[in-house]
Amino acid sequence: MYIKEIAVFLVVFLAAKYFWRKRRFFYLASKIPRSNFDFSWKGIYEFLTADSKKIFEQIYGSVKGMDGIAKTWLGPVLFVIANDPEDVKIIWNSKECYDKPYFVKFPGIYEGSLFGSIHAWQTHRKILDPYFGNQKLKNFLPIFDEKSKVLTRKVGEMLGKGEFDVFHYMTALTLETILNAMELNVDIQNLEVKVRDLTIKGLERASKVVTKRIVSFWLHPDFIYKRTKYFVAEMKAKSHSAFTYVDDVIENIRQNIDSGEEVNIKPTSFMRALLDSKHDLPREEIVDEIRTLLIAVNTSALAMSSSLLLLAMHKDAQNKIIAELHDVLGKSPNAPFIDFEKLSQLQYTEMVINETMRLMPVVPFVARRVENEVAVTKGYIIPADANVFVPIYGIHRNKSIWGEDADQFRPERFEKENFQKIHPYAFIPFTKGPRMCLGYRYAMALMKVQLANFLMQYEVDTSLKYEELEFELNITLNVCQGLRISIKERK
Numbered sequence: 001m002y003i004k005e006i007a008v009f010l011v012v013f014l015a016a017k018y019f020w021r022k023r024r025f026f027y028l029a030s031k032i033p034r035s036n037f038d039f040s041w042k043g044i045y046e047f048l049t050a051d052s053k054k055i056f057e058q059i060y061g062s063v064k065g066m067d068g069i070a071k072t073w074l075g076p077v078l079f080v081i082a083n084d085p086e087d088v089k090i091i092w093n094s095k096e097c098y099d100k101p102y103f104v105k106f107p108g109i110y111e112g113s114l115f116g117s118i119h120a121w122q123t124h125r126k127i128l129d130p131y132f133g134n135q136k137l138k139n140f141l142p143i144f145d146e147k148s149k150v151l152t153r154k155v156g157e158m159l160g161k162g163e164f165d166v167f168h169y170m171t172a173l174t175l176e177t178i179l180n181a182m183e184l185n186v187d188i189q190n191l192e193v194k195v196r197d198l199t200i201k202g203l204e205r206a207s208k209v210v211t212k213r214i215v216s217f218w219l220h221p222d223f224i225y226k227r228t229k230y231f232v233a234e235m236k237a238k239s240h241s242a243f244t245y246v247d248d249v250i251e252n253i254r255q256n257i258d259s260g261e262e263v264n265i266k267p268t269s270f271m272r273a274l275l276d277s278k279h280d281l282p283r284e285e286i287v288d289e290i291r292t293l294l295i296a297v298n299t300s301a302l303a304m305s306s307s308l309l310l311l312a313m314h315k316d317a318q319n320k321i322i323a324e325l326h327d328v329l330g331k332s333p334n335a336p337f338i339d340f341e342k343l344s345q346l347q348y349t350e351m352v353i354n355e356t357m358r359l360m361p362v363v364p365f366v367a368r369r370v371e372n373e374v375a376v377t378k379g380y381i382i383p384a385d386a387n388v389f390v391p392i393y394g395i396h397r398n399k400s401i402w403g404e405d406a407d408q409f410r411p412e413r414f415e416k417e418n419f420q421k422i423h424p425y426a427f428i429p430f431t432k433g434p435r436m437c438l439g440y441r442y443a444m445a446l447m448k449v450q451l452a453n454f455l456m457q458y459e460v461d462t463s464l465k466y467e468e469l470e471f472e473l474n475i476t477l478n479v480c481q482g483l484r485i486s487i488k489e490r491k
């Protein structure tokens with residue numbers, strides 16, 4: 001008889017209990033100004049039905065021109081957006097913000113350093129850190145040299161064939177270098193084209209689906225998502241990706257170890273460290289870490305391809321980089337081995353890479369979960385359980401930081417006397433603080449070696465116009481038109 005009344009009472013009671021328990025959360029949230037996000041029904045509808053290009057435009061639009069912190073709600077989830085480098089510094093260095101939001105688990109890599117639990121992150125980072133320092137980098141340089149020369153030869157097949165997307169070549173290179181650095185000698189660049197493309201495109205397709213899931217809060221619960229076409233698409237994409245390829249290799253090594261066979265992996269390799277029984281890492285954690293590295297390293301493929309595209313659009317910068325390369329490495333199109341010393345002399349090359357990552361940061365936004373409340377500047381307090389979102393792309397293009405020409409490609413802004421005037425947390429392609437990218441030295445060295453080899457051999461050109469570039473969000477920042485360049489032999 002009273003079922004309806006009891007149900008209403010229960011709902012009201014539970015809601016009141018929830019709001020009472022979360023009263024401080026809502027109180028602190030109410031003090032934070034709203035972002036520019038359009039909260040009308042139309043704005044929300046447009047956001048939720050947008051494609052990856054629109055999603056990027058809407059997220060960027062919602063933070064453009066903002067300097068302090070601001071909030072936005074994605075369904076019931078609170079996002080605090082930190083646009084001010086001083087706030088970013090506080091957040092990334094606070095132990096209350098080491099954790100990542102639940103949706104970073106959506107790529108399905110549960111126990112790697114990038115997306116895993118705090119425990120997995122701390123253990124893996126401790127094991128891997130020593131392998132990514134400056135000294136160890138020297139061990140990787142011969143691999144970078146060999147593999148980038150293979151790529152340079154391979155890309156020669158596109159001479160005289162017009163424009164092509166250089167990203168797929170670069171992805172094969174970066175996957176191969178990291179696998180070789182782990183002593184998994186997989187020859188991706190020379191795989192049969194069809195298999196190679198599937199391996200690479202599999203990862204690309206999977207990240208498109210995962211991005212869609214992240215921005216569509218109704219797809220967040222597993223029991224709903226697993227019944228949708230997106231889940232089917234994600235599984236299909238992954239089953240054709242580099243993941244399966246690598247899983248088989250790891251399984252083989254593991255079986256050899258278990259059966260007491262000698263494993264042909266140098267003690268200096270970080271793969272050996274991950275497998276070392278003294279760390280006692282479960283197999284799933286090792287696999288997840290290797291998958292993490294495969295995804296992470298691929299970001300350098302995007303940054304290198306973007307650098308080539310921007311150089312193809314800015315011939316003055318291309319001429320300057322060539323002058324530097326000839327100066328440091330000589331004039332032969334076949335670049336010599338680039339050792340540590342030569343690497344550090346490639347200053348302008350580094351400025352071009354930095355300027356590329358400023359304008360086209362591979363990871364345009366990063367998010368953290370706030371465990372206990374954190375006080376930032378201007379008296380604001382970010383409540384526990386909020387997610388903090390740092391719009392790297394927005395900070396990199398903020399005119400009040402970078403000047404009126406913030407949208408222009410000008411590598412000279414990274415010259416020492418110019419760059420030292422910029423806030424240290426205003427240029428953050430690898431983020432900063434204890435969770436900063438593990439592989440940033442690796443990435444910078446690989447990109448310099450690869451650009452040097454490539455540009456000594458080929459002149460790059462494109463019909464794309466810088467002003468017409470459009471971006472889309474697929475976890476990473478992608479150019480809608482593709483990273484299309486044409487090459488001709490450099491004279």
Ligand code: HEM
Nearest residue numbers: 113114296297299300303362363430431435437438439443
């Ligand atoms: C241009 C190239 C690269 C860019 C722009 C980049 C960027 C990033 C960013 C933004 C993060 C997230 C950091 C955070 O949450 O605060 C990250 C994490 C990470 N990156 Fe990179 N990355 C690059 C290359 C690499 C390479 C080459 C490797 C490995 C060889 C690597 C390994 C990792 C790992 C393991 C993490 C997780 C670190 C942690 O949570 O402690 N990255 N990277």
